[in-house]
Amino acid sequence: MSRRKLLKSAAKLSAVAATLPLTTFAIGKAxxxxxxxxxxxxxxxxxxxxxxxxxxxxxxxxxxxxxxxxxxxxxxxxxxxxxxxxxxxxxxxxxxxxxxxxxxxxxxxxxxxxxxxxxxxxxxxxxxxxxxxxxxxxxxxxxxxxxxxxxxxxxxxxxxxNVDSFGYNTSVIEKGIPYETESWAWLLDKQYAGRVAVVNAPTIGLFDLALAAQAAGYVTFADIGAMTITELDKLFDLLIRLKQSGHFSGFWTSVPESVRFMQSKRVVIESMFSPAVSSLNGQNVPVTFAAPKEGYRGxxxxxxxxxxxxxxxxxxxxxxxxxxxxxxxxxxxxxxxxxxxxxxxxxxxxxxxEYDYWYAGKAATTDLKGTDGNISVKQGDIRTGGNYEKRFENVAVWNTVMPTYEYSVQKWYEFLSA
CATH class of the missing domain: 3.40.190.10 (Periplasmic binding protein-like II)
Structure with missing residues (x-):
């Protein structure tokens, strides 16, 4: 195309554009x-x-x-x-x-x-x-x-x-006393063998199981937030033996999956996040979110x-x-x-x-709905673990990437495939 024709074409396009609504060309406003x-x-x-x-x-x-x-x-x-x-x-x-x-x-x-x-x-x-x-x-x-x-x-x-722990079905497991009898050790209790699930995440589930093993007296850690290779070896020797004996029913990777595990009665106790407990309670599945005496995983x-x-x-x-x-x-x-x-x-x-129940640790004065629109809190219920401050005064360990992270991941997948 010659320079003259190019300029004429550009002029025609400009004239057409001037007659169209501004929004047609306001791409930057999308x-x-x-x-x-x-x-x-x-x-x-x-x-x-x-x-x-x-x-x-x-x-x-x-x-x-x-x-x-x-x-x-x-x-x-x-x-x-x-x-x-x-x-x-x-x-x-x-x-x-x-x-x-x-x-x-x-x-x-x-x-x-x-x-x-x-x-x-x-x-x-x-x-x-x-x-x-x-x-x-x-x-x-x-x-x-x-x-x-x-x-x-x-x-x-x-x-x-939030602080996390484990949830348990109170139609099967007698309801414990927060900070007194509820314990991470329950995850490894032989009477629940075959009906236990853990979150499949090496920086989360690992600590649930480490807290459980320590609470049950199987393993001790100098610093549970920075486990050594020797400590990890002892922990996973125990966990692999338990897995091979059929103690664990499954390892969940999402909140909806953890809900299905408990809802289907595949498990009676498992690592849980708060929305899963709320969802199950809204479906009239009697699950309690434990307040372990050893402290929460924050x-x-x-x-x-x-x-x-x-x-x-x-x-x-x-x-x-x-x-x-x-x-x-x-x-x-x-x-x-x-x-x-x-x-x-x-x-x-x-x-x-709502504020009094969720933050202040007071008894619910009415039934309360969860985010799914179902009633997840019944009138008279008190949030397990107490008020906001009380729960965060009792953090045992935070979700963590340890200095031995690479080794812990390797051991975690050995455990899953055992």
Missing amino acids: KPSLRVLGTHVTLQDELRKKAMDDLGINLVFEPKGSAAVLQKASMAPQSFDLYEQWSNSINVLWRSGSIQPIEKQRITHWDEINSLTKIGRITPEAKLGAGDAPYKLLNVQKDGTLGEQHSEQISFLPYVH WHGVMCLSAATSGRLKDVAYEYMNWWLSGWPGAFIARQGYYISNPQRSKQFLSQG
């Missing part, structure tokens, strides 16, 4: 799509729809099991914009270069976030807990490492968190910014992170038993009865 990689715990459709309505964005959720999420995120940061999982994944993601620092000044309600992640204790009497306590991993230090010293950059947004949700996210999508990612601390999301996840880092802002979105 709704941005934010990709969130995480687990079923927080990647729920009701949260997605509410966030899209509030923020005017598209959200693409990709929920997977814990191990699959971490593997994908550490290997392919370009496949997601935000990552949602637990603090034990931070060391892996940070070392792999898959996530970038978050600017603290861009977090609208940073000053409202409580002391649990900032200094490690929610009350002065609280145990710090062994292992990867979140406050140890929060702040980006001057040398690029993660540590306790406060800085203007953080590795993750502190938001949902976890803290982390929302991380992909190293590959930039420009407008990065701005949208900050909008979504701030949305999570805006009140409504915290109230929503409270109904499945989870806490939010700035609970006072969410209180206005909960009834007094």
Whole structure:
């Protein structure tokens, strides 16, 4: 095409464009799509729809099991914009270069976030807990490492968190007394052989079983958050023998799977997360979430910014992170038993009865519904383990990536295949 013809064609296109609605060409105004990689715990459709309505964005959720999420995120940061999982994944993601620092000044309600992640204790009497306590991993230090010293950059947004233990069917197992008779040792009790399940995650299920083995007197650990190779060998010798004898019925990889295990009566006791207990209670399956006398396994949700996210999508990612601390999301996840880092802002979105039950540890004055719309709390029920502060005063160990992580993973898969 000659220069003259090219200029004439361009002029015609410009004339046509001038007669069309502006929106036809306003591509820059199209709704941005934010990709969130995480687990079923927080990647729920009701949260997605509410966030899209509030923020005017598209959200693409990709929920997977814990191990699959971490593997994908550490290997392919370009496949997601935000990552949602637990603090034990931070060391892996940070070392792999898959996530970038978050600017603290861009977090609208940073000053409202409580002391649990900032200094490690929610009350002065609280145990710090062994292992990867979140406050140890929060702040980006001057040398690029993660540590306790406060800085203007953080590795993750502190938001949902809880303490985990195990759930048991009280139609089969007599209901215990929180902090007194309920014990991690129950997971290894021979009378439940063949009806026990554990979460299939080497940075989570490993600690459930280590706590159980120690509580039962089979193995002791100098530091359960940093087990040595010798200690791991002793632990897995025991676990492999138990597995080969048929003690374990299964290993679940997602909350819905753990619900099916208990619902089908395949198991009577298993590692559990709070939403699973809430769901089962809503289906009239009598499951109690134990408050072990040895202490809980604590976890803290982390929302991380992909190293590959930039420009407008990065701005949208900050909008979504701030949305999570805006009140409504915290109230929503409270109904499945989870806490939010700035609970006072969410209180206005909960009834007094809901707040008193989920946070204050008081008896439910009415039946309460879970996030699925079913009644998960009956009038008169008291939350196992007590109020928010009491539960987080009793963390034995946090979900953790230990210095012996690679060896522990190898042993974990030997155990699964035994």
